[in-house]
Amino acid sequence: MKKKYLSLLSLFVAVLAFFSFKPQKPERPNIVFIMSDDHAYQAISAYSDKLLQTPNIDRIAKEGMLFTNACVTNSICAPSRAVILTGKHSHINGKIDNYFPFDTTNVTFPQLLQANGYQTAMFGKLHFGNNPKGFDEFKILPDQGHYYNPDFITKKQGKIKLTGYVTDLITDMTLNWLKQDRDKNKPFFLAYLHKAPHREWLPAERHYKEFINRKFPEPETLFDNYEGRGRASKEQEMNLLAHMNWAGDSKIRPENMDKLGIKESHPYDKGNYKATVGRMNETQRKEWDAVYDKMNAEFIQNYPNMTKEDLMSWRYQRYMQDYLGSIAAVDEGVGQVLDFLKENGLDKNTIVVYTSDQGFYLGEHGWFDKRFIFDESFKTPLLVKWPGVIQAGSRNSQMVQNLDFAQTFLAAAGIKAPSDMQGESLIPIFKGKGQNFRDAAYYHYYEYPSVHMVKRHYGIVTEQYKLVHFYYDINEWELYDRTNDKNEMKNVYHDPKYAKVRVELHKKLAKLRVKYKDSETLDKKYIEKYKELEAQGKIFK
Numbered sequence: 001m002k003k004k005y006l007s008l009l010s011l012f013v014a015v016l017a018f019f020s021f022k023p024q025k026p027e028r029p030n031i032v033f034i035m036s037d038d039h040a041y042q043a044i045s046a047y048s049d050k051l052l053q054t055p056n057i058d059r060i061a062k063e064g065m066l067f068t069n070a071c072v073t074n075s076i077c078a079p080s081r082a083v084i085l086t087g088k089h090s091h092i093n094g095k096i097d098n099y100f101p102f103d104t105t106n107v108t109f110p111q112l113l114q115a116n117g118y119q120t121a122m123f124g125k126l127h128f129g130n131n132p133k134g135f136d137e138f139k140i141l142p143d144q145g146h147y148y149n150p151d152f153i154t155k156k157q158g159k160i161k162l163t164g165y166v167t168d169l170i171t172d173m174t175l176n177w178l179k180q181d182r183d184k185n186k187p188f189f190l191a192y193l194h195k196a197p198h199r200e201w202l203p204a205e206r207h208y209k210e211f212i213n214r215k216f217p218e219p220e221t222l223f224d225n226y227e228g229r230g231r232a233s234k235e236q237e238m239n240l241l242a243h244m245n246w247a248g249d250s251k252i253r254p255e256n257m258d259k260l261g262i263k264e265s266h267p268y269d270k271g272n273y274k275a276t277v278g279r280m281n282e283t284q285r286k287e288w289d290a291v292y293d294k295m296n297a298e299f300i301q302n303y304p305n306m307t308k309e310d311l312m313s314w315r316y317q318r319y320m321q322d323y324l325g326s327i328a329a330v331d332e333g334v335g336q337v338l339d340f341l342k343e344n345g346l347d348k349n350t351i352v353v354y355t356s357d358q359g360f361y362l363g364e365h366g367w368f369d370k371r372f373i374f375d376e377s378f379k380t381p382l383l384v385k386w387p388g389v390i391q392a393g394s395r396n397s398q399m400v401q402n403l404d405f406a407q408t409f410l411a412a413a414g415i416k417a418p419s420d421m422q423g424e425s426l427i428p429i430f431k432g433k434g435q436n437f438r439d440a441a442y443y444h445y446y447e448y449p450s451v452h453m454v455k456r457h458y459g460i461v462t463e464q465y466k467l468v469h470f471y472y473d474i475n476e477w478e479l480y481d482r483t484n485d486k487n488e489m490k491n492v493y494h495d496p497k498y499a500k501v502r503v504e505l506h507k508k509l510a511k512l513r514v515k516y517k518d519s520e521t522l523d524k525k526y527i528e529k530y531k532e533l534e535a536q537g538k539i540f541k
């Protein structure tokens with residue numbers, strides 16, 4: 001009798017337990033999306049420590065995954081951001097260059113995260129011309145923003161002007177939001193977006209004092225003469241010696257340029273210097289002048305005896321001192337944010353991404369800036385950590401793109417992505433799967449004729465080859481063998497040895513254009529629209 005009673009009781013307990021059991025939903029991860037502007041992978045020590053140590057950014061790769069072949073679909077600022085937010089190529093989301101307006105009827109992934117219970121915030125550089133949709137809080141730089149004493153457009157206080165150094169201010173805003181405004185009952189998406197190291201490369205006081213004395217190794221191709229390539233490489237305006245601003249970029253005082261008889265590289269050369277260095281307050285300016293006047297004085301002395309080669313080398317060093325110097329504060333800021341997450345137990349369930357809106361030339365081919373499909377601008381840094389999902393210290397060489405972020409974040413949050421997004425979720429790769437993730441990447445650059453004069457082009461990139469079509473005022477095809485010509489110095493399009501490869505790649509490219517819904521009709525439509533903007537005087541040359 002007692003036995004029967006006991007088994008009835010245990011049955012009752014089991015039934016009760018069954019009905020009271022709610023399957024535990026895994027907690028949705030927080031997402032911290034860190035993006036800098038124009039940060040070349042060559043300037044992150046997780047990729048190469050020839051130029052700079054970035055111990056904090058490297059921590060993301062140490063605790064997560066380093067992507068060695070991440071790339072963009074269109075290597076320029078605002079278009080890259082539009083691709084990231086919409087998960088669609090430029091020709092579909094409509095933001096093909098820095099001038100075209102962003103169509104705000106596009107659905108962006110932060111809007112979907114917010115609608116599905118995420119708290120969302122953005123701090124730093126967006127560069128869109130409009131305020132971001134889908135954010136509970138934002139403080140963004142108007143347009144390109146300034147390094148010293150920048151203005152911010154804010155969601156709650158309108159336009160504000162702050163005193164200080166832009167990278168530190170953006171870091172402080174980010175940390176303050178995490179400390180004070182985070183809703184602990186919701187997962188969050190936080191976009192922490194740096195202006196640095198965008199031109200005109202003004203480091204923080206604590207860094208320029210040190211970096212101005214450093215010397216950096218020159219890239220192999222600094223003195224490239226563009227032989228073996230087509231008109232596009234020859235006719236660009238990205239050369240360190242010919243096109244970099246003497247005052248605005250190299251920080252030779254305008255009056256010293258006059259003294260030496262140096263002409264402006266660009267009509268905005270001296271104007272840029274006044275607009276950027278000129279923003280400093282008296283205290284900041286005093287510190288700056290003490291350091292940069294010494295450099296100016298040395299240059300005045302040496303200039304009369306410098307050859308063209310000496311000048312090229314000098315400009316490269318000056319460029320690296322300021323460019324890399326401005327990354328130092330970014331690395332420190334990233335360290336502070338990672339520390340905060342750890343100290344507050346947030347690191348376990350937070351995806352942290354570090355990337356740039358595109359790559360950048362650090363003197364390779366004699367260049368600065370980006371835009372080209374060639375590796376330094378096409379590839380972009382990408383480091384991701386997600387404890388429990390991504391194995392610490394892993395590396396991945398798949399051709400992932402900025403196109404993939406939207407679907408990745410939505411999938412991580414358990415939200416179904418709209419079917420017209422064009423990327424792929426990276427989660428299989430995070431989990432150590434995703435072999436043969438993408439066998440060919442599609443690329444299309446539009447901003448021409450404009451500053452730096454990189455011609456319009458589209459192309460296909462596979463692990464081994466790159467096939468490119470330059471069009472508009474030219475009709476030239478180029479083909480590069482990525483395995484045997486790492487520096488992309490020789491166009492083998494007309495080489496009979498590559499005839500078969502060429503035919504195959506043409507077919508593949510045509511298929512990709514169809515897959516992503518790009519076409520000659522669209523190319524023409526965008527040229528017409530661009531001409532309208534040109535006629536309205538809206539294009540900067």
Ligand code: SGN
Pocket residue numbers: 037038076077078098127144198199200248268272369451452540
């Ligand atoms: C400015 C820069 C260019 C840069 C574009 C686009 N000149 O025009 O060097 O390529 O922005 O940059 S500057 O003298 O005004 O700095 S982007 O990052 O916004 O695409």
Ligand code: CA
Pocket residue numbers: 037038076077357358
């Ligand atoms: Ca950029």
